Amino acid sequence: MTAPTELHHPPISDVAITDVLFALSDPARLALARQLVDGPMDMAACSATGGPVPKATKSHQLKVLREAGVVRNVPKGRGRLLSLRRDELDAVFPGLLDSVLGTR
Amino acid sequence: MTAPTELHHPPISDVAITDVLFALSDPARLALARQLVDGPMDMAACSATGGPVPKATKSHQLKVLREAGVVRNVPKGRGRLLSLRRDELDAVFPGLLDSVLGTR
DNA sequence: CCAATGGTTCAACTATTGTCGAACCATGAC
DNA sequence: GTCATGGTTCGACAATAGTTGAACCATTGG
Numbered sequence: 001m002t003a004p005t006e007l008h009h010p011p012i013s014d015v016a017i018t019d020v021l022f023a024l025s026d027p028a029r030l031a032l033a034r035q036l037v038d039g040p041m042d043m044a045a046c047s048a049t050g051g052p053v054p055k056a057t058k059s060h061q062l063k064v065l066r067e068a069g070v071v072r073n074v075p076k077g078r079g080r081l082l083s084l085r086r087d088e089l090d091a092v093f094p095g096l097l098d099s100v101l102g103t104r
Numbered sequence: 105m106t107a108p109t110e111l112h113h114p115p116i117s118d119v120a121i122t123d124v125l126f127a128l129s130d131p132a133r134l135a136l137a138r139q140l141v142d143g144p145m146d147m148a149a150c151s152a153t154g155g156p157v158p159k160a161t162k163s164h165q166l167k168v169l170r171e172a173g174v175v176r177n178v179p180k181g182r183g184r185l186l187s188l189r190r191d192e193l194d195a196v197f198p199g200l201l202d203s204v205l206g207t208r
Numbered sequence: 209c210c211a212a213t214g215g216t217t218c219a220a221c222t223a224t225t226g227t228c229g230a231a232c233c234a235t236g237a238c
Numbered sequence: 239g240t241c242a243t244g245g246t247t248c249g250a251c252a253a254t255a256g257t258t259g260a261a262c263c264a265t266t267g268g
Binding site: 005026055056057060061064075077078079 | 225226227228229230233234235236237
Binding site: 005007043044055056058059060063075077078079080 | 242243244245246247248
């Protein structure tokens with residue numbers, strides 16, 4: 001098995017719109033995604049709810065977003081850098097992120 | 105209790121975007137919603153998967169869509185008429201239905 | 209009225225998701 | 239190397255969601 005420092009990201013062509021919708025259908029996950037609209041962010045810097053969330057929980061929430069093709073999660077220093085897969089998603093599901101992440 | 109012939113539809117202001125996303129995050133429910141984009145449809149006429157679905161299952165799937173504010177379900181003759189709550193949803197979540205229901 | 213059609217609801221069950229402690233892994237600082 | 243920091247993974251459990259038969263309800267047609 002490969003070093004788990006590089007996590008798996010599905011090719012965007014393997015991502016179904018239902019996967020994306022499901023990933024964003026949870027308030028905590030949606031909140032995480034919205035923190036990335038203005039650009040990449042250190043994982044340590046973004047918070048799911050504002051309150052304290054166990055790191056296992058946060059890691060799991062981001063895993064769902066990652067496996068749904070919504071976010072990218074790459075090593076950076078001793079932490080990780082998160083980013084939206086904006087361009088790719090816009091190409092396949094035009095307007096989706098705009099409407100979902102833009103609406104309050 | 106009131107006659108269950110009139111089902112409950114949440115005011116659109118009570119509908120969270122996460123409710124809508126969740127309702128549409130299931131392939132069968134998404135397929136149902138997509139059959140309504142061109143206008144209202146008799147419930148008996150729309151099929152969830154193409155294959156045979158027990159009526160209890162179909163009723164349940166539509167209940168999720170209804171309670172998420174996505175579809176309206178009113179009595180019509182001895183059956184029911186389904187429709188998207190297009191205008192209301194467009195007002196609150198602009199572009200959402202366009203991008204979700206429009207994309208293949 | 210009665211029967212057929214179309215649908216909802218209930219209840220019981222299965223299956224999927226979510227949560228989080230504990231153990232483990234990688235990197236950077238020293 | 240060692241320690242601290244930041245994160246993933248595993249495993250067990252809790253909670254939520256999905257499926258479906260059976261019972262029931264409403265409407266239309268005869």
